[in-house]
Amino acid sequence: xxxxxxxxxxxxxxxxxGSTVGIEIGGIVKAxxxxxxxxxxxxxxTSRILLITDTKSTIGVNISRTGSKxxxxxxxxxxxxxxxxxxxxxxxxxxxxxxxxxxxxxxxGLPIGKVRSLDLNKxxxxxxxxxxxxxxxxxxxxxxxxxxxxxLSENSFSSEK
Numbered sequence: 001x002x003x004x005x006x007x008x009x010x011x012x013x014x015x016x017x018g019s020t021v022g023i024e025i026g027g028i029v030k031a032x033x034x035x036x037x038x039x040x041x042x043x044x045x046t047s048r049i050l051l052i053t054d055t056k057s058t059i060g061v062n063i064s065r066t067g068s069k070x071x072x073x074x075x076x077x078x079x080x081x082x083x084x085x086x087x088x089x090x091x092x093x094x095x096x097x098x099x100x101x102x103x104x105x106x107x108x109g110l111p112i113g114k115v116r117s118l119d120l121n122k123x124x125x126x127x128x129x130x131x132x133x134x135x136x137x138x139x140x141x142x143x144x145x146x147x148x149x150x151x152l153s154e155n156s157f158s159s160e161k
Contacts, residue, residue, distance in 0.1 A: 011054040011076065012040070013139060015047040023047045026105070026147030033133035034111035035059075035099065036142055047144065052080060052112070053136050060103035061112060066090040069100055072112065072130060078137050079116065082128040089126055091115060097130055107148045 017023055019042050027039035029049050037057070040050040050057060057074040061082065068089040073081050082097065095115045101108040113132040120126045 011056075012051060013037075013049045013142075015049060015142070015144070016045065017144070018043045018045045018047050020044045023144050024147060028106060028110075028145045028147065029142050030110070030145065031134035031136075031139055031142045033135070034113070035106065036134050036136060036139065038105055039144060039147075049142070051136055052132065053077065059106065059112070060100035061097050062100045063089070063091050063115075064096040064098050065092075066095070069102070070125075072097065078132065078135075080113065080130045080132060082115070082130050084126045084128070087126060088120060091118065091128060093118060105148075 023039060023042055025039050025042055029036045029038060035052060037049045037051040039047050041048045051074065052059060052072070053074040053076060055074050055076050059072045060069070061072045062069045068084060068086060068091055070082050070084040070089070073083065075081050084091070093115050097112045097114065099106040099108055099110040099112065111133050113130040115128045116131045117129045118126070119128070
């Protein structure tokens with residue numbers, strides 16, 4: 001990693017690797033513990049990473065223990081906000097959060113964090129505050145992985161020749 005601006009601390013990082021080593025837009029960025037973000041732009045020698053803590057970041061997620069689903073949104077801090085699809089989700093403080101099989105940006109099952117607090121009376125949807133597994137406030141090293149291949153929809157089929 002080569003750059004992190006104080007005014008964009010929770011939004012992005014700049015890596016000192018780019019397209020010359022095969023990094024592409026949409027690449028998945030992980031650190032020790034789990035998901036960090038996605039490659040947002042690339043030059044031959046640098047890559048800009050949109051962090052999961054950015055307010056523009058949204059990720060389809062599920063509760064590992066129960067399968068309850070929702071959308072994780074960054075809130076420009078060391079935590080994120082999980083908005084559940086169900087009004088009364090099956091969730092407890094301490095439950096682990098992973099990427100959902102329905103996520104279009106990430107493969108399913110990537111660790112993200114754990115539920116720190118719940119507000120099941122919030123309108124229009126129940127929410128949870130999520131402590132993220134990777135320490136995004138003090139990133140030193142990250143790994144960039146190829147973007148996931150497009151999945152076939154239920155109505156699609158393929159034939160091999």
